[in-house]
Amino acid sequence: MSALFEPITLREVTIPNRVWMAPMCQYSAEPEGPLAGAPHDWHFAHYAARAAGGTGLIVVEATAVAPEGRISPYDLGLWNDTQVEAFRRITRFLAAQGTVPGIQLGHGGRKASTDQPWKGGAPLGPDAHGWQPLAPSSVAFDERHPVPTELTTDQITETVGRFAAAARRALAAGFEVVEIHGAHGYLINEFLSPHSNHRTDAYGGSYENRTRFALEVVDAVREVWPEGKPVFFRVSATEWLQEGGWTPDDTVRFARDLHAHGVDLLDVSTGGNAAGVSIPTGPGYQVPFAARVKAETPLPVGAVGLITEAGQAQKILANGEADVVLLGRELLRNPSWARQAARELGGEVRVPEQYHRSV
Numbered sequence: 001m002s003a004l005f006e007p008i009t010l011r012e013v014t015i016p017n018r019v020w021m022a023p024m025c026q027y028s029a030e031p032e033g034p035l036a037g038a039p040h041d042w043h044f045a046h047y048a049a050r051a052a053g054g055t056g057l058i059v060v061e062a063t064a065v066a067p068e069g070r071i072s073p074y075d076l077g078l079w080n081d082t083q084v085e086a087f088r089r090i091t092r093f094l095a096a097q098g099t100v101p102g103i104q105l106g107h108g109g110r111k112a113s114t115d116q117p118w119k120g121g122a123p124l125g126p127d128a129h130g131w132q133p134l135a136p137s138s139v140a141f142d143e144r145h146p147v148p149t150e151l152t153t154d155q156i157t158e159t160v161g162r163f164a165a166a167a168r169r170a171l172a173a174g175f176e177v178v179e180i181h182g183a184h185g186y187l188i189n190e191f192l193s194p195h196s197n198h199r200t201d202a203y204g205g206s207y208e209n210r211t212r213f214a215l216e217v218v219d220a221v222r223e224v225w226p227e228g229k230p231v232f233f234r235v236s237a238t239e240w241l242q243e244g245g246w247t248p249d250d251t252v253r254f255a256r257d258l259h260a261h262g263v264d265l266l267d268v269s270t271g272g273n274a275a276g277v278s279i280p281t282g283p284g285y286q287v288p289f290a291a292r293v294k295a296e297t298p299l300p301v302g303a304v305g306l307i308t309e310a311g312q313a314q315k316i317l318a319n320g321e322a323d324v325v326l327l328g329r330e331l332l333r334n335p336s337w338a339r340q341a342a343r344e345l346g347g348e349v350r351v352p353e354q355y356h357r358s359v
Contacts, residue, residue, distance in 0.1 A: 005347030012228035037077025054338035054349030091174030106181030184272030
């Protein structure tokens with residue numbers, strides 16, 4: 001059988017195959033009112049289709065731990081119990097299809113309060129459901145974005161608690177896996193990188209200080225998340241800067257720290273924290289960063305980035321470059337990618353009885 005369709009067990013959770021759906025924001029929640037941040041019919045249909053298509057694990061899009069942590073006013077959130085109830089509908093259906101439900105928890109930091117990308121993604125003010133962004137330092141992402149308000153130490157402690165509270169709600173909502181979003185220039189990534197973290201207190205300066213917030217979040221989530229369920233962490237392994245940024249060497253070192261703090265898999269992406277950089281994209285362009293973490297640390301890894309073909313995904317696993325692959329845009333194009341790849345490679349995925357004629 002193809003390695004893509006072998007199950008993988010992390011702690012006590014067995015995921016039926018290694019074709020996973022990467023978190024991708026839909027920017028489609030209500031921005032205000034009692035249902036703000038709650039998933040609705042669009043989210044249900046979106047995730048249900050990929051589960052019916054045979055995806056082994058679905059990581060629900062970046063879900064904010066606080067209203068001001070949303071990347072856009074239209075993002076999902078888990079800061080109240082109304083949102084919990086709305087998520088249960090999704091997790092029940094995913095589990096019924098044999099798909100493990102996961103969720104990514106995050107905070108937008110200085111890149112929060114922006115419009116939907118198909119409307120240009122520009123920063124929004126209070127007159128358009130926006131707010132003043134928060135960050136480790138008062139350094140704007142680029143000339144379009146406002147200068148964020150620097151977090152106080154008390155606000156940092158409060159934010160750590162928000163991650164823990166959101167993880168408790170994720171558990172109540174039926175999720176089996178929680179992923180902490182530490183990539184793509186959002187709040188945790190901003191703390192990690194000297195490019196965006198100019199603090200001079202215990203949360204800035206040295207590697208140990210810049211990783212302090214991330215590890216506090218991991219510890220807080222791990223404390224409330226059941227021992228038998230896995231915690232993932234998504235990282236940007238490089239910022240594609242010549243100097244002054246987070247590096248692949250930092251990522252390897254950090255992966256060892258995350259492993260020691262109870263993280264079960266590193267979801268390895270790149271970029272997002274530095275504006276205007278040149279990124280040499282191409283098929284599997286981020287896979288070498290995952291491969292290095294896998295080769296040099298004990299932490300299991302997921303590879304992402306323009307993985308589109310079944311043979312390509314199979315080769316990544318067969319070569320020992322990653323333990324799983326996470327697909328993004330390809331699963332937007334083809335919700336049944338896993339089922340088609342199984343036919344091509346001689347693997348098996350669960351097919352809903354209603355779709356038996358498609359086998």
